[in-house]
Amino acid sequence: MKIFTPTEYANSIYAIDMQLLKEKGIKLILLDIDNTLVSPRQTMPTDSVISWIKTVKSDGFIVVLFSNNSKRRINLFNEKLNLHTVHRALKPLAYHFIKTARKFCVSCNEMCLIGDQVFTDIWGANNAGVMSVLVMPISPDEGASVKLKRLFEKRVIKHNKVETYCLIGNPLAHSKSPILHEQVYSYYNINARYLLFPIEQHKLGQIISKFRKIDVKGFNVTVPFKQAIMPFLDEISDIAQTIGSVNTVVEHDGKWIGYNTDADGFIMMLKSNETAVAGSRVKILGAGGSTPAIVYAVLQEGAKSVFVYNRTISKAQQIAQKFKNVVAMPIDKFDPQDCDILINTTSVGLAPNVYS
Known part of the structure; x- marks a missing residue:
């Protein structure tokens, strides 16, 4: 083959x-x-x-x-x-x-x-x-005739066990996800490919339909679609529902199931740096798709208080309303004092504008 x-x-x-x-x-x-x-x-x-x-x-x-x-x-x-x-x-x-x-x-x-x-x-x-x-x-x-060939193509690709995984979002030019995933595939001898799919929001439904047709096994979701993707999924995990966003989607028995691994990943990063979260005062800049997961994570680890700062205060308030001990604040009120952990979730510093 x-x-x-x-x-x-x-x-x-x-x-x-x-x-x-x-x-x-x-x-x-x-x-x-x-x-x-x-x-x-x-x-x-x-x-x-x-x-x-x-x-x-x-x-x-x-x-x-x-x-x-x-x-x-x-x-x-x-x-x-x-x-x-x-x-x-x-x-x-x-x-x-x-x-x-x-x-x-x-x-x-x-x-x-x-x-x-x-x-x-x-x-x-x-x-x-x-x-x-x-x-x-x-x-x-x-x-x-081409559609018939596509059916056989799927069988050939499946026989070769080449599984397809993707990342959707916009922008994606800065993403190193294909390199990271393919290193893992190579190490564990997994015959898979990982592709970048930069898309516009009005095409979310179309991309889900396309992924079904080309037998994509799963995909990751990054800004700005972590919340927008949810209505297009068949099931959503309890944690993702609580957080209110999805960053990982897996195909299972013909259904797209949404998960959120941002919280676990963020805590693993903090622990790898031996950062003590329990009893800490946390301040977060930005109220985008990853912020609810971070709020959930630090609260689960016992953070004393969490302040979310954002230019659009209503977005920060929506997050604060979901959790206890979380306060929404306008960005112009931000003060780095009285803070044990400062987290930036804004697009400031995002490639290619790393110095902006």
Whole structure:
């Protein structure tokens, strides 16, 4: 089944580390079009696709549109891009991969194909000895034959035991979660991938539906969706209900179950630094999605008092109303005095504006 296994996975073209490809000696990028760059019904590239391709070319890569589509379809799509093209590429056959390598005077192991289908893109790349990146399909709007292939794709991926986990939020550029998770997967010999999914709030419902279709096993939630995600879940743990936010979602028997591990993680961090919480006076800056979990955690550990400071006082008050010994305060009343533990949950210092 290795013939159907990609070299790398990514949730989209925008999540691919092109610098890493360069370090691996890749010189030429082969791009599928439908459901890799745009949805199948979209005839022209989006502005974001045009910008991404421009960046890839400026990094020194040769870029080739490499599609099983007709010449007419590819030429229309290519009007604004002016790229080299291969139409009727006959994927998964290796013929046009090898022909393209010879045309541009590169070896097959210096090319990388980016596509969304296992039985055309990935199989073809493996047949030719070409590196491959499997991206998630952009749209479920596909023909009957492709939908049938998707069913078999799921079986192949499941057989290979490649499980998919994700992080959703916005922004995510600063996140090191894929690196951390993949280190753990490697250490414990777990065949899994961890992807970043930056999304807009109005697409939360859509992303949950998409995760079901592509067999995502679980995902983490970060700012600003820890509370907004809750209505889209099937069940929520008691602790997450008490805290009022979810940071971890697990698929179990076809249901999405929401948990909150922020509290446990925060206390583990404090204890690792030998910070005494019991009897302490705690002040928290910010009233976002992680704040209720931190309030819950320090109170469980016996904090004497908790003050929550926020620009929008009503948000701090909503948190204070849930717990005893918690006081909401406007941010302009903040004073670092009379405080044993100071916690910052605001976006101040968040990458890339680490000095803001």
